[in-house]
Amino acid sequence: MSITDRIVSDNSVCGGKPVISGTRIMVRNILSMLKGGYTVGRVLEEFPELTKEDVEAAIDYATELVDEVRVFPRAG
Numbered sequence: 001m002s003i004t005d006r007i008v009s010d011n012s013v014c015g016g017k018p019v020i021s022g023t024r025i026m027v028r029n030i031l032s033m034l035k036g037g038y039t040v041g042r043v044l045e046e047f048p049e050l051t052k053e054d055v056e057a058a059i060d061y062a063t064e065l066v067d068e069v070r071v072f073p074r075a076g
Helices: 027-035 040-046 052-068
Strands: none
Touching (some): 027 040, 027 052, 040 052
16 A cells, blocks of 8 residues: 555545544644654554554655655844
8 A cells, every 4th residue: 555545635624634534533643742752652552443553654754744844044
């Protein structure tokens, strides 16, 4: 399965925020948990409906977004 199979955005679900397909679990929630020190295993304990591949897809999704964003240095 590709990222686009696992991550979806629908205006009628969570205001169009990216979620794991078939759930209302937002990608940002997964990423926030990982940032906060949760392991993938702990995320899966909190959301047993997810798979390891779902969590990896959330990380991959964020990585792809960062690659698309242009960052401009601040004027000194």
